[in-house]
Amino acid sequence: MFSKISRETFIRSIADLLRKAEIELPDDVIEALRKAEAREENPVAKSQLQAILKNIELAKNHGVPMCQDTGIMIFFAELGTEFQSGFDLEAAIRDAVVLATVEIPLRPNAVNPLTRKNSGDNTGVEIPDIHWKLVPGKKLKITVAPKGAGSENMSALRMMNPTETGSIKHVVLETVINAGGMPCPPLTLGVGIGGSFDKAARLAKEALLEPLDAPMSSFEKEILDAVNALGIGCMGLGGSTTALAVHVKTAHCHTASLPVAINIQCWANRHASVVFGEEE
Ligand code: SF4
Known part of the structure; x- marks a missing residue:
């Protein structure tokens, strides 16, 4: 939880959020994969699930993305009607995506749909895709879901x-x-x-x-x-x-x-x- 956040701290937090999403799956997803592996009787499928679980572990331990396709950046923002930032939130999210692309690093996936020219930084027209929902209160919740x-x-x-x-x-x-x-x-x-x-x-x-x-x-x-x-x-x-x-x-x-x-x-x-x- 952050209060009275500066633009710089916000960008840092969103870039860190992107890193977390890329290298670490949520616990419920890992648990579902573990259960699938435990009940699997097909030896090929079981070994594939074990390889996926090992991949997940290695990504977290080494701090690297779990897949070479680091996805296209999709954000869901629940914006409290009383939340005040004092800066352009969308522009800051874009800046965080550019920063994360260099820092993590992320594969540059965003291209013009017709020319196929790559922007090189995972941003472009309408990308990152940010979905805003107004909710009561003083908080802003941001979820990122990189999509392969x-x-x-x-x-x-x-x-x-x-x-x-x-x-x-x-x-x-x-x-x-x-x-x-x-x-x-x-x-x-x-x-x-x-x-x-x-x-x-x-x-x-x-x-x-x-x-x-x-x-x-x-x-x-x-x-x-x-x-x-x-x-x-x-x-x-x-x-x-x-x-x-x-x-x-x-x-x-x-x-x-x-x-x-x-x-x-x-x-x-x-x-x-x-x-x-x-x-x-
Ligand atoms: S669908 Fe794409 S992002 Fe998902 S695991 Fe396969 S290669 Fe990776």
Whole structure:
């Protein structure tokens, strides 16, 4: 918790947050991977899970990113209506991304979508992607979720017929089957249902931030069991765990619409948070 923060301290904190996200997975993610390894009976999948767990340990011990794809920077900011910074928060977050790119270092991943020219510092038009949500209070909570392309590229959005609610599970399964081993399973699946075209995608991405040990609804569990019955397994090499968790978020939508987004996350379910502001 920080109070009365300067721009320099804020940038330092966000760069440190990025480092934490890149080198250290949240405890609930590690625990879910450990449990998957413990129950896995397929020897190839078991050895892959052991290699992932070793990779995670080495990254933390050596202070280096856990994957060569250090992702594209996505931030979720919960801004208290009474929080006062005195400086441009977005500009400071961009400066922190530039600093972290040099310091950690991070692979420069941000390119112009048409010319493919790399900015060289992980920033660009609308990148880092920063999502602001106004909340009551005097605090600012910032979460960063670096997102790799392997899993993002296999994600999908479907504008379904409103009569097709019974087919949502099928669409999720189809997406996971099409993805195969490409998104580096074991996966976490964020499913956004409702809202609009863009809202469904946002809900799906927010769902990836849910703790993996959070209780799942019967619908989420039903999808998870069906995904794991596919046998795609760790890194697509077979086995009992294709996904660690499924989290669904919903929003009311137009009576004529049923947007469904499936955001796929790889084993490297990276995210970290920091809170600034006065105690309330
Ligand atoms: S999908 Fe994830 S684990 Fe695989 S290369 Fe990309 S960031 Fe790394």
